[in-house]
Amino acid sequence: MRSGNKTAAVCPICGREYYGHPALSRTDSETPICPDCGIRQALTDAGFAAAEQEAVLEVIHRHNAMARMDK
Numbered sequence: 001m002r003s004g005n006k007t008a009a010v011c012p013i014c015g016r017e018y019y020g021h022p023a024l025s026r027t028d029s030e031t032p033i034c035p036d037c038g039i040r041q042a043l044t045d046a047g048f049a050a051a052e053q054e055a056v057l058e059v060i061h062r063h064n065a066m067a068r069m070d071k
């Protein structure tokens with residue numbers, strides 16, 4: 001089956017494979033990075049500590065998992 005926007009890419013920051021829309025690195029505004037690292041960079045800019053960033057990501061991942069189950 002073909003699915004147009006399900007192209008895997010490897011994030012240069014965390015090295016993980018990800019699918020879908022990349023985020024843009026805030027350091028150069030052109031390097032595509034995975035959505036999680038995009039969120040981490042945004043939270044870093046907002047002054048969140050690393051542990052707080054992981055807590056926010058956990059909430060987002062849980063929300064995404066629930067959204068998938070709805071479909």
Ligand SMILES: [Zn+2]
Nearest residue numbers: 011014034037
């Ligand atoms: Zn990443």
